[in-house]
Amino acid sequence: xxxxxxxxxxxxxxxxxxxxxxxxxxxxxxxxxxxxxxxxxxxxxxxxxxxxxxxxxxxxxxxxxxxxxxxxxxxxxxxxxxxxxxxxxxxxxxxxxxxxxxxxxxxxxxxxxxxxxxxxxxxxxxxxxxxxxxxxxxxxxxxxxxxxxxxxxxxxxxxxxxxxxxxxxxxxxxxxxxxxxxxxxxxxxxxxxxxxxxxxxxxxxxxxxxxxxxxxxxxxxxxxxxxxxxxxxxxxxxxxxxxxxxxxxxxxx
Amino acid sequence: xxxxxxxxxxxxxxxxxxxxxxxxxxxxxxxxxxxxxxxxxxxxxxxxxxxxxxxxxxxxxxxxxxxxxxxxxxxxxxxxxxxxxxxxxxxxxxxxxxxxxxxxxxxxxxxxxxxxxxxxxxxxxxxxxxxxxxxxxxxxxxxxxxxxxxxxxxxxxxxxxxxxxxxxxxxxxxxxxxxxxxxxxxxxxxxxxxxxxxxxxxxxxxxxxxxxxxxxxxxxxxxxxxxxxxxxxxxxxxxxxxxxxxxxxxxxxxxxxxxxxxxxxxxxxxxxxxxxxxxxx
Numbered sequence: 001x002x003x004x005x006x007x008x009x010x011x012x013x014x015x016x017x018x019x020x021x022x023x024x025x026x027x028x029x030x031x032x033x034x035x036x037x038x039x040x041x042x043x044x045x046x047x048x049x050x051x052x053x054x055x056x057x058x059x060x061x062x063x064x065x066x067x068x069x070x071x072x073x074x075x076x077x078x079x080x081x082x083x084x085x086x087x088x089x090x091x092x093x094x095x096x097x098x099x100x101x102x103x104x105x106x107x108x109x110x111x112x113x114x115x116x117x118x119x120x121x122x123x124x125x126x127x128x129x130x131x132x133x134x135x136x137x138x139x140x141x142x143x144x145x146x147x148x149x150x151x152x153x154x155x156x157x158x159x160x161x162x163x164x165x166x167x168x169x170x171x172x173x174x175x176x177x178x179x180x181x182x183x184x185x186x187x188x189x190x191x192x193x194x195x196x197x198x199x200x201x202x203x204x205x206x207x208x209x210x211x212x213x214x215x216x217x218x219x220x221x222x223x224x225x226x227x228x229x230x231x232x233x234x235x236x237x238x239x240x241x242x243x244x245x246x247x248x249x250x251x252x253x
Numbered sequence: 254x255x256x257x258x259x260x261x262x263x264x265x266x267x268x269x270x271x272x273x274x275x276x277x278x279x280x281x282x283x284x285x286x287x288x289x290x291x292x293x294x295x296x297x298x299x300x301x302x303x304x305x306x307x308x309x310x311x312x313x314x315x316x317x318x319x320x321x322x323x324x325x326x327x328x329x330x331x332x333x334x335x336x337x338x339x340x341x342x343x344x345x346x347x348x349x350x351x352x353x354x355x356x357x358x359x360x361x362x363x364x365x366x367x368x369x370x371x372x373x374x375x376x377x378x379x380x381x382x383x384x385x386x387x388x389x390x391x392x393x394x395x396x397x398x399x400x401x402x403x404x405x406x407x408x409x410x411x412x413x414x415x416x417x418x419x420x421x422x423x424x425x426x427x428x429x430x431x432x433x434x435x436x437x438x439x440x441x442x443x444x445x446x447x448x449x450x451x452x453x454x455x456x457x458x459x460x461x462x463x464x465x466x467x468x469x470x471x472x473x474x475x476x477x478x479x480x481x482x483x484x485x486x487x488x489x490x491x492x493x494x495x496x497x498x499x500x501x502x503x504x505x506x507x508x509x510x511x512x513x514x515x516x517x518x519x520x521x522x523x524x525x526x527x528x529x530x531x532x533x534x
Contacts, residue, residue: 001362003355007373010411014388015376017395069278072271084275086525091282093517095472097493098510101502102285109288109301128282186381189474193497203383210387210479218391225387229380236379 018229021222034223044205048227051202055185058123059131062180063173065124066131070172071165074139085136092129099126100193114196122194123184130183131176138172139165178235185235186228202228286514293507296321300502314505326505333492334509337471340402340488344409345466351410352417353459357451359418360425374419377412382475385412390479400482408480409470416469417462424458 025031038044069088073080091099103122107114146168150160188203206228209221292300296309313319317326359370377385389408393400432454436446452459474490481491496503 001358001370003351003358004370004373006351007376010389010392010407011373011376014392015384017391018384018388021391065278068271069275072275078268078271080272080275082525083522084279086521087279088282090518090521091286093468093472093521094286094514095474095490095493097474097490097497098289098506098513099285101493101497102289102510104497105292105300105502106285106288125282125285128278182379182381186383188383189478189494193494206383206387207478210390218394221387222391225384229384232379232381232384 015229018222018225021219022226023223025219026216034220037220038223038227044224047200047205048202050199051185052231054119054123054201055181058120058127058184059177059180061120061124062128062131063176066128066176067135067173070132070135070139074136074142088132088136089129092133096126097189097193100190104193114194115198116195119191119194119199122190123187126190127180127184130179134175134179135169135172138169138175142168174238178238181235182232185231289507290511290514293511296504298504300504300507310504311508314508319505327503329487329492330503330505330509333487333489336402336486337489340406340409340477341467341470344406344413344470345463347406347410348413348417348466349459349463352414352462353421353455355414356418356421356425356455356458360422374415376415378415378419382412382473383479386476386479389476393480400480401484401486404480404482405477405486405488408476409466409473412473412476413466413469416465417459420462420465421455421458424455428454 022034023030023032025033072078073085073088100122103118103125104114107118107121112118142165146164147160150164155163186203187201188207191199191201192204202224206221206224209217209224211217288301292303293310294306294308295302295304296307297304309321313326317328317331318324319326355374359367359374362370380388386408389404389411390400393404398404428451432450433446436450437443441449471489473488474494477488478491478494481487487495493502493506496506
């Protein structure tokens with residue numbers, strides 16, 4: 001099957017190469033020096049922890065802001081026109097760099113300082129649609145008679161939500177978490193633009209290792225990439241790695 | 254039709270509250286976008302500085318010449334636009350062809366092989382762009398390929414094709430599997446059967462895969478960044494990134510952004526209306 005060869009060559013081999021570069025030095029000898037270097041630099045480790053914390057925080061804010069929005073739009077009782085749902089998804093289709101720059105300009109205009117606050121605002125702003133869309137999708141497909149049944153059986157509104165709606169929307173929540181967490185934990189451009197390089201995230205650390213400065217840092221960068229790869233693999237495992245997650249964007253068409 | 258009791262129970266107050274919440278989020282989401290659109294109608298170099306209503310920036314954008322400053326608008330912007338468009342069209346075409354054939358191939362695999370193939374297929378979709386970019390960067394370095402337009406196109410095909418596979422797959426599942434065989438029995442060559450029988454069935458999936466690939470390619474920043482090399486090849490994304498890092502944003506990007514936004518808005522509305530009509534039918 002030629003496609004499998006194509007994929008093996010252009011998807012699997014490159015990932016293996018990350019592993020090989022991570023465990024070798026510039027001469028190609030086996031070493032774990034790259035990882036030791038990372039763990040011995042407190043600055044690098046702090047950046048790593050900080051990036052994960054920022055990504056988690058962004059994901060949480062997106063969930064808290066996004067879930068009610070998805071819920072309101074999906075529940076017929078609120079009579080929200082479908083075009084509103086489209087408006088929430090539309091920003092997904094606009095280049096995220098343009099959106100990020102728009103945020104930067106917004107902060108400039110109101111004379112707000114660029115920094116951690118701007119970073120969080122910008123990331124939430126960039127990725128909120130990716131949280132709303134999958135949750136909205138699962139809620140919309142939900143069988144409303146289940147809610148009715150719960151009501152008939154005497155559940156009050158809170159009970160209906162916690163015992164019926166929330167569990168049924170769990171797949172959407174997982175997808176949303178994965179779709180927000182993965183890009184935020186790996187971003188490098190957004191943080192640079194939103195903080196004027198004041199805050200370095202793990203993605204920027206990786207990107208700088210591969211900068212035009214030469215080949216000296218490539219092995220170190222590969223080691224960092226491998227660490228990132230492990231996080232991504234773990235995250236996608238959390239999201240059950242189902243094709244549904246990946247196809248969310250495709251589902252728009 | 255039966256009305257759900259939820260509909261009756263929800264009071265006017267909670268409905269207003271809910272809609273206010275949505276409105277608030279939408280304002281938040283669209284404030285930066287609207288701001289750029291508003292400021293595309295003033296010609297000040299510095300953003301956020303209103304110097305009166307004018308179409309000057311639109312004129313500059315289309316003429317390629319800044320009339321007020323009597324200088325050319327950065328020619329790299331147009332080159333970046335041209336590259337973005339050509340890369341997207343070439344990569345999306347290649348990805349659509351490859352992805353359709355791959356979907357047919359995977360569809361005919363045995364269960365276990367099929368699952369493996371779909372897993373490998375999902376890797377580029379799950380991987381963040383920075384990892385796809387770096388892994389391909391290392392591959393090109395490893396092979397000694399010099400980076401440029403070719404490597405960017407290959408990279409875009411790599412991350413677009415899986416989406417085409419996923420768009421075409423449902424059409425294959427719905428299709429009557431016997432019609433291909435029937436065509437062969439009636440004397441069609443396998444290629445004829447593919448072109449005359451399979452293709453029309455798969456066409457809608459191919460079209461949506463193609464459009465998706467176009468948007469993914471146009472939108473991409475991370476993968477392009479690592480595979481474009483340093484020969485001055487820029488796409489719109491990398492141009493904006495470089496521009497923003499230098500400090501000021503080229504003012505003509507404001508009208509460009511507004512036009513792109515309007516195009517997407519109109520396209521999405523048209524697609525929405527079309528799917529609604531299809532559902533009604």
